[in-house]
Amino acid sequence: MRSRIPLLKDLPVEVAVLASIAFFVALGFGIVIPSIPIYAESFGVSAFAASAVISAFALMRFVSSPFAGAWTNRFGERNVLATGLAIVAISSFFAGLAQTYVHLLILRGIGGIGSAMFTVSAMALLLRVVEADQRGRASAAWQGGFLVGGIAGPAIGGILLAVSIRAPFFFYAGTLAVATVIALVFLSPARLAAREAVVEASDTSPEGVEPAGVAAPRAGGWAELREALGNGAYRAALAVNLATGLTAFGLRSALIPLFVIEGLKQGPSLSGWAFLVAAGVQAVFLLPAGRLTDLRGRRPAMIIGTVATVLGMLMLVIDDLATGSLSVALVVFFASMVVTSIGTAFLGSAPSAVVGDIMGGRQGGSVVATFQMVSDFGAVVGPLLGGLLLDLYGFEWAFAVGAAVAAVALVFTLLMPETLRSRTAA
Numbered sequence: 001m002r003s004r005i006p007l008l009k010d011l012p013v014e015v016a017v018l019a020s021i022a023f024f025v026a027l028g029f030g031i032v033i034p035s036i037p038i039y040a041e042s043f044g045v046s047a048f049a050a051s052a053v054i055s056a057f058a059l060m061r062f063v064s065s066p067f068a069g070a071w072t073n074r075f076g077e078r079n080v081l082a083t084g085l086a087i088v089a090i091s092s093f094f095a096g097l098a099q100t101y102v103h104l105l106i107l108r109g110i111g112g113i114g115s116a117m118f119t120v121s122a123m124a125l126l127l128r129v130v131e132a133d134q135r136g137r138a139s140a141a142w143q144g145g146f147l148v149g150g151i152a153g154p155a156i157g158g159i160l161l162a163v164s165i166r167a168p169f170f171f172y173a174g175t176l177a178v179a180t181v182i183a184l185v186f187l188s189p190a191r192l193a194a195r196e197a198v199v200e201a202s203d204t205s206p207e208g209v210e211p212a213g214v215a216a217p218r219a220g221g222w223a224e225l226r227e228a229l230g231n232g233a234y235r236a237a238l239a240v241n242l243a244t245g246l247t248a249f250g251l252r253s254a255l256i257p258l259f260v261i262e263g264l265k266q267g268p269s270l271s272g273w274a275f276l277v278a279a280g281v282q283a284v285f286l287l288p289a290g291r292l293t294d295l296r297g298r299r300p301a302m303i304i305g306t307v308a309t310v311l312g313m314l315m316l317v318i319d320d321l322a323t324g325s326l327s328v329a330l331v332v333f334f335a336s337m338v339v340t341s342i343g344t345a346f347l348g349s350a351p352s353a354v355v356g357d358i359m360g361g362r363q364g365g366s367v368v369a370t371f372q373m374v375s376d377f378g379a380v381v382g383p384l385l386g387g388l389l390l391d392l393y394g395f396e397w398a399f400a401v402g403a404a405v406a407a408v409a410l411v412f413t414l415l416m417p418e419t420l421r422s423r424t425a426a
Contacts, residue, residue, distance in 0.1 A: 250382015
């Protein structure tokens with residue numbers, strides 16, 4: 001049965017299942033994240049301690065990713081995915097019942113471990129069940145699930161927060177429980193095994209030779225990672241994912257609200273509208289980005305994405321220097337948000353497709369875990385680096401560093417081999 005959703009058309013049903021899981025995860029996360037600092041401060045701690053609850057989740061997610069990759073290889077993607085979701089659900093439920101700040105801190109840290117397990121195993125599974133010419137659209141569908149859930153979450157979270165400061169955690173646990181059930185019910189082990197066999201066979205030419213530019217990892221653990229790191233395309237995917245994490249999820253998230261207030265001298269609601277516009281633009285470009293990735297190749301899509309990211313960050317540099325004219329500054333500001341969101345759409349599908357090409361339908365937990373870790377690292381370092389540069393030199397230097405990191409990723413992309421093998425070439 002064909003999906004009526006364009007982004008899912010002609011893709012295996014497992015992609016729709018994983019996108020649905022991503023939606024429920026992002027919905028719950030979007031609901032709970034605004035309430036965490038408020039909930040933590042209710043225990044009488046400082047603002048720094050309250051922020052540490054968010055950092056604990058991110059830190060444990062980062063440090064546990066390599067283990068999540070190893071567990072994925074050993075126990076299988078479906079099992080690790082469902083277990084990770086269950087861990088975050090249970091820890092979130094008990095976080096809603098926390099009686100002390102320490103309880104909350106520990107439980108959020110445990111949730112970070114489960115989040116790493118879910119993310120690594122889900123992406124590894126996504127890339128194993130789709131064929132080479134579907135990986136761009138499949139990755140876009142996966143990102144789309146997160147995007148829609150992330151947009152809807154904060155609105156519901158505001159309503160729940162008005163009811164009770166603990167209510168968002170219980171709702172988050174509920175959305176994760178739904179996601180766990182979906183994973184266990186609709187991801188059939190027999191069907192997954194059949195799909196993976198088909199994909200692995202399709203990624204090898206009739207002569208048994210791997211596609212040009214692809215060195216699919218065959219060994220497990222560190223050996224598979226070393227083999228992947230020897231591929232220029234994988235190194236480019238890592239560089240791009242680091243740049244995306246640092247700019248889109250790090251610098252923009254941390255500095256845009258401050259820039260609106262301090263640089264543009266506008267109310268905080270403007271940043272909310274800016275992020276809403278950015279999310280809408282990203283959603284519109286997800287399907288074209290996925291199609292280009294599958295039809296024209298990973299390299300062209302990654303070039304478009306990195307160029308757009310560089311331009312978007314440079315526009316913010318210019319905007320900071322042009323704040324003397326408010327009308328011009330506002331136009332440049334919203335234009336930069338649009339351009340960087342287009343870049344994020346392309347970089348949400350193409351690098352993931354490269355990783356799938358490298359895996360070639362085989363298990364690649366460590367390869368996926370490392371890919372995910374560099375984005376998490378960028379998301380953690382970005383706000384810290386941006387805040388430091390802002391304090392020392394101003395907004396323009398913070399945004400300029402983001403442009404420079406994206407420019408380095410562009411160099412890696414320009415030098416990478418194309419990993420998409422056309423069916424006619426086989």
